[in-house]
Amino acid sequence: MNARKRLQFGVAVAALMLAGAAGAAPVKVGMITTLSGGGAGLGIDTRDGFMLALKQAGDAASEVELLVEDDQQKPDIAVQIADKMIQSDQVDLLTGIVWSNLAMAVVPAATAQGKFYLSTNAAPSALAGAGCDPKYFAVSYQNDNMHEAAGAYAKKAGIGKVFIMAPNYPAGQDSLTGFKRFYDGEITNEVYTQVGQTDYAAEIAQIRNSGADAVFFFLPGGMGIAFMKQYAESGVDIPLIGPAFSFSQDILPAAGDAALGVMNGANWSKDLDNPANATFVEGFETEYGRLPSLYAAQGYDTANLLLSAMSKADITDADAFRAALAEADFDSVRGKFSFGPNQHPIQDFYIREVVKEGDVLTNKIVEPVLTDHADAYAADCKM
Amino acid sequence: MLLVAEQALNGLQYGMMLFLMAAGLTLVFGVMGLINLAHGSLYMVGAFACAWIAAATGWFWLGLLASLIAAAAAGALIEILVIRRLYSRDHLDQVLATFALILVFSEGTRWLFGSFPLYLSLPPALTGAVTLPGGLQYPLFRLVIILVGGAVAVGLWLMITRTRLGIRIRAGEADREMIAALGVDISRLYTIVFALGAALAGLAGALVGSIQSVQVGMGEPVLILAFVTVVIGGIGSIKGALIGALLVGMTDTLGKALLPGVLARFMDASSANTIGASLASMLIYILMAVVLILRPQGLFGARA
Numbered sequence: 284m285n286a287r288k289r290l291q292f293g294v295a296v297a298a299l300m301l302a303g304a305a306g307a308a309p310v311k312v313g314m315i316t317t318l319s320g321g322g323a324g325l326g327i328d329t330r331d332g333f334m335l336a337l338k339q340a341g342d343a344a345s346e347v348e349l350l351v352e353d354d355q356q357k358p359d360i361a362v363q364i365a366d367k368m369i370q371s372d373q374v375d376l377l378t379g380i381v382w383s384n385l386a387m388a389v390v391p392a393a394t395a396q397g398k399f400y401l402s403t404n405a406a407p408s409a410l411a412g413a414g415c416d417p418k419y420f421a422v423s424y425q426n427d428n429m430h431e432a433a434g435a436y437a438k439k440a441g442i443g444k445v446f447i448m449a450p451n452y453p454a455g456q457d458s459l460t461g462f463k464r465f466y467d468g469e470i471t472n473e474v475y476t477q478v479g480q481t482d483y484a485a486e487i488a489q490i491r492n493s494g495a496d497a498v499f500f501f502l503p504g505g506m507g508i509a510f511m512k513q514y515a516e517s518g519v520d521i522p523l524i525g526p527a528f529s530f531s532q533d534i535l536p537a538a539g540d541a542a543l544g545v546m547n548g549a550n551w552s553k554d555l556d557n558p559a560n561a562t563f564v565e566g567f568e569t570e571y572g573r574l575p576s577l578y579a580a581q582g583y584d585t586a587n588l589l590l591s592a593m594s595k596a597d598i599t600d601a602d603a604f605r606a607a608l609a610e611a612d613f614d615s616v617r618g619k620f621s622f623g624p625n626q627h628p629i630q631d632f633y634i635r636e637v638v639k640e641g642d643v644l645t646n647k648i649v650e651p652v653l654t655d656h657a658d659a660y661a662a663d664c665k666m
Numbered sequence: 667m668l669l670v671a672e673q674a675l676n677g678l679q680y681g682m683m684l685f686l687m688a689a690g691l692t693l694v695f696g697v698m699g700l701i702n703l704a705h706g707s708l709y710m711v712g713a714f715a716c717a718w719i720a721a722a723t724g725w726f727w728l729g730l731l732a733s734l735i736a737a738a739a740a741g742a743l744i745e746i747l748v749i750r751r752l753y754s755r756d757h758l759d760q761v762l763a764t765f766a767l768i769l770v771f772s773e774g775t776r777w778l779f780g781s782f783p784l785y786l787s788l789p790p791a792l793t794g795a796v797t798l799p800g801g802l803q804y805p806l807f808r809l810v811i812i813l814v815g816g817a818v819a820v821g822l823w824l825m826i827t828r829t830r831l832g833i834r835i836r837a838g839e840a841d842r843e844m845i846a847a848l849g850v851d852i853s854r855l856y857t858i859v860f861a862l863g864a865a866l867a868g869l870a871g872a873l874v875g876s877i878q879s880v881q882v883g884m885g886e887p888v889l890i891l892a893f894v895t896v897v898i899g900g901i902g903s904i905k906g907a908l909i910g911a912l913l914v915g916m917t918d919t920l921g922k923a924l925l926p927g928v929l930a931r932f933m934d935a936s937s938a939n940t941i942g943a944s945l946a947s948m949l950i951y952i953l954m955a956v957v958l959i960l961r962p963q964g965l966f967g968a969r970a
Contacts, residue, residue, distance in 0.1 A: 451939050481884075482878055485919060
């Protein structure tokens with residue numbers, strides 16, 4: 284390279300740098316989510332919801348650079364991806380993890396390295412109380428919430444005896460704790476299953492012999508599909524209740540008519556009546572040709588929260604950016620939405636019923652059960 | 667009482683599924699002296715073939731037939747292309763090559779079918795539950811798996827003891843140089859045995875995939891237990907594979923079903939489940955260790 288060429292090169296680089304500085308600072312977002320295996324439906328919906336919000340925002344989202352990687356629902360893979368995204372891709376913010384055991388492996392380390400983390404789904408109790416962090420926001424819920432709503436419903440409906448079951452990982456433990464916090468009837472059995480379990484014959488045998496009036500179960504993704512199929516085959520006819528995860532749009536087609544009429548606690552439903560939700564549901568169906576699930580709704584809200592904060596503050600100024608996030612100044616598909624002191628949502632919870640619209644199984648809101656509901660751990664959060 | 671009976675049936679069903687896997691593994695191991703890690707991939711091939719054909723044609727039975735054919739064809743193909751070169755090599759080379767086959771099969775399947783699990787619907791004739799004597803309700807399809815396993819066991823026993831192919835297989839196990847010298851086409855025999863084992867694995871995959879889910883990597887967890895079964899039952903013995911599979915199936919299911927309940931009497935449910943499930947998984951290996959100490963060749967093994 285001769286001197287003249289070197290000069291030209293230098294000018295070109297300087298011009299590029301100026302062009303970059305002209306807009307607001309771009310934000311590099313690392314999304315770690317589950318795109319393969321039994322949990323793939325959840326991660327795909329999270330990603331698609333997030334990307335839909337960016338697409339609908341148009342130019343406002345041009346400063347967002349999104350990297351998406353598949354964690355295969357394995358904590359060790361999630362940690363590897365997070366390390367790579369933080370160290371070599373130099374992302375500003377992480378998001379997207381579906382599963383609480385993966386979140387526990389990634390989030391504390393990411394926030395300790397100064398990265399923001401916006402949770403689209405997993406929000407284990409350990410990160411909501413004493414373990415809360417200024418750089419960690421749960422946009423979804425706190426893990427106990429949906430189950431608390433189901434517990435409140437079971438109490439209100441006067442269900443006498445309940446068999447409760449969840450996978451043995453942080454979200455499963457939060458689930459049963461949340462249900463029991465609001466339900467005061469008799470628990471016949473408290474059963475934990477393995478994460479990723481595909482055969483529920485042994486648990487169904489226990490349900491058959493439990494004498495319970497209802498079965499409360501939390502089995503997200505492929506676990507829920509396998510359980511619903513096998514439950515329908517088993518000849519047991521004890522009614523099911525659960526959190527929205529167990530009867531989410533990704534599970535219903537495989538579960539079939541066995542799910543009809545089932546009640547579930549949720550923070551969102553596709554028939555929730557507000558303009559943001561109408562735009563979201565219609566946009567999602569047009570873009571992807573399927574109905575959105577709860578995970579898609581939460582991914583969509585997370586992207587809109589991020590965009591709202593980017594319009595107010597520069598991510599390089601962490602304190603200002605955090606304050607902008609905490610304002611939650613965006614139109615949530617859930618209607619009312621604000622953050623509590625531990626940066627977890629304060630929102631309404633509903634009971635949904637599984638219905639058939641034409642040939643398609645989906646959920647419809649029956650009634651609100653918990654209004655302006657926060658979580659039980661906020662008081663322990665000191666920051 | 668009904669609960670224990672139902673859990674015993676669950677253990678029996680699980681054992682029969684393991685038997686279908688272990689039968690092929692033990693034949694290949696016994697006759698050819700080959701450690702085939704890719705046996706789990708053949709299980710997956712069977713499940714995907716069944717799911718694909720059943721969804722495309724709407725006939726579950728055709729899917730089941732397709733699982734047998736696809737797995738047998740895949741088995742014969744890898745025997746001719748890869749496995750054949752490995753008989754004279756040591757076990758480490760075999761493990762490496764067949765492990766590579768697992769990766770090829772997994773990525774190939776992911777490429778063809780995607781990462782999303784497939785779900786099969788059962789034919790109406792096999793759905794629902796039946797009431798057994800004693801008032802126990804049990805899913806019909808799980809009973810069918812038990813019956814299929816039993817029928818395969820009888821069929822294999824007849825084939826080994828009563829047919830010319832069976833005589834050759836037994837002779838191949840005992841002394842492969844000698845039967846080659848006697849004019850038996852040993853490489854064709856090996857291909858047939860390998861394809862037969864593959865077909866059984868494919869059948870197991872299709873049956874289990876029908877009640878659970880069909881996804882990439884579904885075969886590997888089953889493969890480990892199938893190896894345990896083969897070691898307990900004795901290498902090369904069909905009878906050993908059957909008894910071993912039933913022992914492993916019962917131990918695993920009853921352990922997982924009963925231990926957490928027992929432990930929950932003196933600890934909280936979450937820890938009782940964690941410890942109970944770990945203890946139940948350990949029970950299988952403890953069983954294997956005890957069998958190996960008392961009978962190093964396995965329960966029905968011919969050689970040590």
